[in-house]
Amino acid sequence: MAAALELRCWGGDWGLPSVHSESLVVLAYSKFSGAKLTVCPIDWTWKTITASVPELLCGDAVVQEPAQILHFLRKQRFNADYELTARQGADTMAYIALLEEKLRPALLHTFWVDAENYSNLTRPWFASRSPFPLNFVVPSRQASAALSRILVTKGEAPLHRISEVEGKIYSDAKECLNLLSYRLGKTKYFFGNSPSSLDAFVFGFLAPLFKATLPSSTLQSHLKQLDNLTHFCDNILAVYFSAQNPSLPPPVQETMDANLQKLTQLVNKESNLIEKMDDNLRGSPQHKTHRAESRARVSTVTD
Amino acid sequence: MNVCVFIPTAAEPWPENATLYQPLKEDQILLSDCASSLAVQAYLRMCGLPVQVVCRANAEYMSPSGKIPFIHVGNQVVSELGPIVQFTKAKGHSLSDGLDDVQRAEMKAYMELVNNMLLTAELFIQWCDDATAAEISRPRYSSPYSWPLNNILAYQKQWEVRRKMNAIGWGGKTLEQVYEDVSQCCQALSQRLGTQPYFFSKQPTELDALVFGHLFTIITTRLTSGELAERIKGFSNLLSFCRRIEQTYFEDKTKNTKLSKFV
Numbered sequence: 302m303a304a305a306l307e308l309r310c311w312g313g314d315w316g317l318p319s320v321h322s323e324s325l326v327v328l329a330y331s332k333f334s335g336a337k338l339t340v341c342p343i344d345w346t347w348k349t350i351t352a353s354v355p356e357l358l359c360g361d362a363v364v365q366e367p368a369q370i371l372h373f374l375r376k377q378r379f380n381a382d383y384e385l386t387a388r389q390g391a392d393t394m395a396y397i398a399l400l401e402e403k404l405r406p407a408l409l410h411t412f413w414v415d416a417e418n419y420s421n422l423t424r425p426w427f428a429s430r431s432p433f434p435l436n437f438v439v440p441s442r443q444a445s446a447a448l449s450r451i452l453v454t455k456g457e458a459p460l461h462r463i464s465e466v467e468g469k470i471y472s473d474a475k476e477c478l479n480l481l482s483y484r485l486g487k488t489k490y491f492f493g494n495s496p497s498s499l500d501a502f503v504f505g506f507l508a509p510l511f512k513a514t515l516p517s518s519t520l521q522s523h524l525k526q527l528d529n530l531t532h533f534c535d536n537i538l539a540v541y542f543s544a545q546n547p548s549l550p551p552p553v554q555e556t557m558d559a560n561l562q563k564l565t566q567l568v569n570k571e572s573n574l575i576e577k578m579d580d581n582l583r584g585s586p587q588h589k590t591h592r593a594e595s596r597a598r599v600s601t602v603t604d
Numbered sequence: 605m606n607v608c609v610f611i612p613t614a615a616e617p618w619p620e621n622a623t624l625y626q627p628l629k630e631d632q633i634l635l636s637d638c639a640s641s642l643a644v645q646a647y648l649r650m651c652g653l654p655v656q657v658v659c660r661a662n663a664e665y666m667s668p669s670g671k672i673p674f675i676h677v678g679n680q681v682v683s684e685l686g687p688i689v690q691f692t693k694a695k696g697h698s699l700s701d702g703l704d705d706v707q708r709a710e711m712k713a714y715m716e717l718v719n720n721m722l723l724t725a726e727l728f729i730q731w732c733d734d735a736t737a738a739e740i741s742r743p744r745y746s747s748p749y750s751w752p753l754n755n756i757l758a759y760q761k762q763w764e765v766r767r768k769m770n771a772i773g774w775g776g777k778t779l780e781q782v783y784e785d786v787s788q789c790c791q792a793l794s795q796r797l798g799t800q801p802y803f804f805s806k807q808p809t810e811l812d813a814l815v816f817g818h819l820f821t822i823i824t825t826r827l828t829s830g831e832l833a834e835r836i837k838g839f840s841n842l843l844s845f846c847r848r849i850e851q852t853y854f855e856d857k858t859k860n861t862k863l864s865k866f867v
Contacts, residue, residue, distance in 0.1 A: 366773065387795045388795050388796060388798075390792070390795070391791070391792035391793070391795040391796045392710065392713070392796070394717055394788065394789070394792045395710070395713035395714045395716070395717040395792065395796075396713045398713065398716040398717040398719070398720035398721065399712060399713040399716040399717075401716075401720055402716040402719060402720050403716065449771060450771045450772070453767055453768045453771040453772075454768060454771060454772060476712075480708070480709035480712055480713070481709070483705035483706050483708070483709045484706055484709045484710070484713075486706070
């Protein structure tokens with residue numbers, strides 16, 4: 302490998318390495334295929350408005366869009382689909398099309414168009430990750446892009462309103478979740494015992510829906526009833542994303558951002574820890590855990 | 605949606621005078637609409653449900669969803685293959701009852717692959733390739749209307765499709781990339797079909813109708829360049845699949861199969 306691979310994506314939260322579906326697809330695939338990516342979250346930088354996310358940089362080459370990035374990684378011999386038969390490769394394409402057509406519109410709606418989720422979860426999250434004054438622009442720009450995508454692809458006549466397509470996109474999405482659940486059945490991954498591209502895509506689409514604390518979501522409660530799909534997400538998080546830090550430190554020129562980010566990550570981690578701790582542990586060892594945390598972090602940085 | 609409309613009358617049998625509406629066959633209809641219409645016709649023939657095909661210049665505006673084709677059965681109007689499949693199912697006619705849950709998931713996934721790749725590619729070539737749009741799509745689409753309405757409607761339609769392509773990220777694609785996508789999609793369909801007569805062995809399903817509608821129309825339609833059809837002709841099992849469905853379900857109309865003239 303000549304050049305280092307660098308991935309620009311949205312950062313992590315809610316117990317996920319990234320809150321952004323497409324970024325999550327690429328992160329999951331890189332873990333499955335063993336590609337070593339330097340992850341550069343675009344949080345708190347001006348790239349929140351300029352960058353197309355996710356974006357893979359390899360020397361002079363710039364690759365965008367999850368499907369293209371996966372293709373690029375495969376050409377670099379990071380292939381998680383090596384053991385698939387031609388028929389399984391065909392199935393992968395078909396199920397990815399199913400996700401795109403049936404699940405994506407409802408996901409966009411859940412996170413960006415549903416007023417309650419947008420104002421309580423999505424807008425605050427993305428606004429707090431964008432530097433002033435972009436925090437006023439970034440979320441609303443993404444929301445309007447999501448809305449127009451839903452209307453253009455699923456709205457029937459050109460001037461139809463969003464309320465007329467909501468029912469349809471949610472019933473499509475629930476059907477899609479059911480179909481995925483049937484297809485996965487009791488197996489660990491979609492094709493046998495090792496994960497492939499399709500697992501990366503399904504994980505990327507489902508994990509944010511599963512892990513986000515959405516104030517209003519019929520789709521989330523539907524997903525939570527499908528035990529095999531939620532186990533599938535938890536299993537991938539546990540096997541591929543638990544040992545390491547969710548997001549690696551950004552490059553040197555962004556030290557300010559990096560420091561700020563580290564601090565916030567520590568605070569987040571700590572508050573998570575506090576929640577988990579028993580009452581009797583809550584007093585003294587907190588500081589100790591914190592130090593152990595940062596030491597672990599430093600060691601991964603030097604890696 | 606139409607789904608809730610037909611529940612009260614679901615038990616009524618299929619009437620003799622059911623009609624399917626599509627744009628004018630000779631002068632107006634475009635590749636993508638023709639493919640969707642043929643898919644529905646193939647589906648209804650596979651179900652053994654008689655339907656009379658009627659061509660109307662304003663079919664697009666008659667359709668409840670603005671999409672081609674739609675069927676008029678009794679006092680109900682249903683458009684597009686998906687809702688039509690549900691509609692016939694409510695009347696007791698279904699091709700996919702014999703499938704188990706996993707097979708049904710697979711069938712739906714491949715149907716979305718066709719919609720996501722083939723249908724989008726057809727729309728792209730029709731409206732985003734300048735040569736095809738100027739020579740074929742705009743003149744044909746607006747043929748029933750006089751100046752200046754013909755130009756207004758054709759450019760409005762073109763703008764609408766281009767907006768959709770931009771929204772789904774196809775806006776920056778070149779023609780060559782689109783042909784490559786079509787090849788990949790056909791490769792996947794060909795792999796899935798293998799040596800079986802239909803996608804789920806012996807009996808046809810709505811997936812077979814959909815694939816037939818698109819592939820057959822692409823092969824038998826002349827565009828400014830024959831590249832799209834050439835991409836499909838590389839897959840011999842898909843060709844014999846189209847020939848098989850044409851012979852089995854459309855034989856009565858044409859003595860010489862239409863496909864043989866093009867392959």
